[in-house]
Amino acid sequence: MVTTAEVHSLALSFPGTEAKPHFHKTAYWAGKKIFATLDEDKQLLMVKLSAVDQSVFCDTAPAIIYPVPGGWGRAGATFIDLKKVRKTVFREALTRAYSGNRKPERRKN
Secondary structure (H helix, E strand, O other): OOOHHHHHHHHHHOOOEEEEEEOOEEEEEEOOEEEEEEEOOOOEEEEEOOHHHHHHHHHHOOOOEEEOOOHHHHOOEEEEEOOOOOHHHHHHHHHHHHHHOOOOOOOOO
16 A cells, blocks of 8 residues: 555655646646646546556556556556555656656757
8 A cells, every 4th residue: 555645755756846736636747747646535646657668567457557548548647546556566657657757858068
């Protein structure tokens, strides 16, 4: 089990992140993009993953990690059941979501 406090703590530990209200959820932003949203009432975390990462995580634990229904899911939006997920899997998925939504640093000449 992962607590909402653990979600909040890890999400805000990444450089340049912030939490903002998003409808009835908390959204975690990296720059101008949301990389995760937390629904405390349902104990669900949505992470935005690449197609490859989504496939790997969902194949590993399909009853715990699964695509959001519809178009959002086909675009990488993935639910994680916080009541059932292992902490190591949660940390890896949230880290992947953050890393995949960051713009690459521009190199200065």
